[in-house]
Structure formats: structure tokens, C-alpha cells
Amino acid sequence: MTKLAGFEYTKNIAPNLVSEGIPLFKGKNVQNGQLIYEFEGYIPEALSDKLERSQINKKCLLTPYVGTIGNIAIFPGDFKAHLGSNVGKIEIIKNLVLEEYVMYYFRSDLGYKELTKHKKATAQESISIEAIRDAYIPIPPFAEQKCIIKKIELLFSACINF
Numbered sequence: 001m002t003k004l005a006g007f008e009y010t011k012n013i014a015p016n017l018v019s020e021g022i023p024l025f026k027g028k029n030v031q032n033g034q035l036i037y038e039f040e041g042y043i044p045e046a047l048s049d050k051l052e053r054s055q056i057n058k059k060c061l062l063t064p065y066v067g068t069i070g071n072i073a074i075f076p077g078d079f080k081a082h083l084g085s086n087v088g089k090i091e092i093i094k095n096l097v098l099e100e101y102v103m104y105y106f107r108s109d110l111g112y113k114e115l116t117k118h119k120k121a122t123a124q125e126s127i128s129i130e131a132i133r134d135a136y137i138p139i140p141p142f143a144e145q146k147c148i149i150k151k152i153e154l155l156f157s158a159c160i161n162f
Contacts, residue, residue, distance in 0.1 A: 008051065008054070009084070009085045012047065012050075012051060013041075013043055013047075013051075013082075013084075013085075016043055016044060016047050017041045017042065017043065018042050018043065018044055019042065020042050021042040021043055021044050021045055021048075022042060022043050022044070022045050022047075022048040022055075022080055022081060022082050023037075023039040023041075023042055023081050023082070024039060024040070024041040024042065024043065024081070024082050024083070024084035025039075025056065025062055025075070025081055025082070025083060025084050025087050026040065026041075026084035026085065026086065026087060027064035027066065027067045027068050027071070027084075027086050027087055028068075029062075029084075029087070030062050030063060030064055030068070030071045030072065030073045030087065031068070031071055031073070032071065033071075033072065033073050033103060033107055034073055035062070035073045035074075035075060041084060043082060045080070048080065048082045051082065054082060054083040054089075055080065055081075055082055055083075056075055056077075056080070056081040056082060056083060056089055057077065057080045057081075058077040058091075059074065059075065059076055059077035059092075059099060060074075060075050060077065060089045060090060060091045060092070060099070061073070061074055061075070061089065061090040061091075061092070061099055061102060061103055062074075062075050062083075062087055062088070062089055062090075063087070063088055063090065063106070063132070064086055064087050064088075065086060065087070065088050065126060065127050065128070065129065065132065066086040066124050066125070066126040067086060067124045067125065067126075069115070069116055069119060069125045069126070069127055070106070070107075070112045070115060070116060072102075072103050072106045072107060073103065074099050074100065074103055075089070088129060088132065090102070090132070095142070096139065096142075097137070097139050097142075097145065098142070098145050098146070098149060100145075100149045101139075101145040101148060101149055102137060104148070104149065104152050105137055105138075106135075111135075111137075114135045114136055114137075115127070115131075115132065115135050117131070117134075117135075118130075118131035118134065119131075
């Protein structure tokens with residue numbers, strides 16, 4: 001799990017926002033398993049390249065860790081973007097677990113409970129990066145993950161078409 005630290009945002013990003021460039025994913029861009037591609041801020045590509053740790057340039061999961069805790073979606077990795085404030089990325093170990101499986105797990109009641117077990121209730125709910133790293137994810141065999149994903153997507157499509 002990687003996040004853009006608050007001081008990094010305040011020092012490097014906030015004073016360098018531009019009207020076009022590398023888009024910033026904020027919490028409001030991650031909703032109900034979907035990414036919303038309406039960006040409020042952008043940074044110059046050269047700045048994004050200097051902040052490689054919080055750059056997004058491959059398939060990964062994005063999740064807010066302040067405010068809308070429990071929202072999670074898959075970034076497809078088909079363009080370069082950057083973490084805005086209060087959004088973290090989860091990079092998956094390939095050939096062990098599928099991003100879709102992890103997303104559906106965390107969106108389930110059990111997964112949400114696991115993700116938020118260390119939730120802090122302040123003015124805005126929040127969880128730490130350590131809490132996300134501590135979340136237990138039951139990992140079935142790869143083929144079974146694919147079957148679970150297929151079944152969930154079949155059920156979702158049946159609900160939408162109902």
C-alpha cells in the first residue's frame with residue numbers, strides 16, 4: 001500500500017496545481033467500485049516523475065483512507081495518473097491474487113469489516129496505511145478467484161438488467 005503523505009502534498013503538489021497534465025485521484029474519484037474520471041487537479045508530468053512512489057502507471061487498486069472509507073476501485077493502468085490527498089494505491093503481487101478479487105472482497109460485508117477494523121472516528125473517518133496492510137484477505141487458488149469474480153459479475157449484471 002502506498003499513499004501520498006500529507007507533507008508531500010502540501011509541499012510539492014498543492015503549490016504546483018495546473019489546469020492540465022497528470023490527473024490527481026482524490027477520494028471523490030473512487031465510488032462504489034468505480035473510478036470517476038472528472039478531475040479537479042492536475043500536476044506537471046515532471047513533478048509526477050519526481051514523486052514516483054505515489055505515481056500511478058499500472059493496474060492497481062485505489063482506496064480513500066480518509067472520509068469515504070471502504071470505497072475501492074481498480075485503476076486499469078492505461079494512462080499515467082497520480083495519487084491526490086487521502087487516496088492510497090494497493091499493488092497486487094501478480095500470479096497470486098487478482099485485483100478484481102481483492103476489490104470484491106473489500107466491498108463485501110466481511111471485507112469491509114476487516115478493512116475498517118482499526119478505523120478512527122474523528123471529524124472524518126480514517127484508517128492508517130498500517131491498518132490497510134494489516135487487513136486479512138483469504139486467498140483461494142487463482143482458478144477459484146476467477147470463478148468467484150465471474151459469478152459476482154454475472155450476478156451484478158443480472159441485477160442491472162432486472
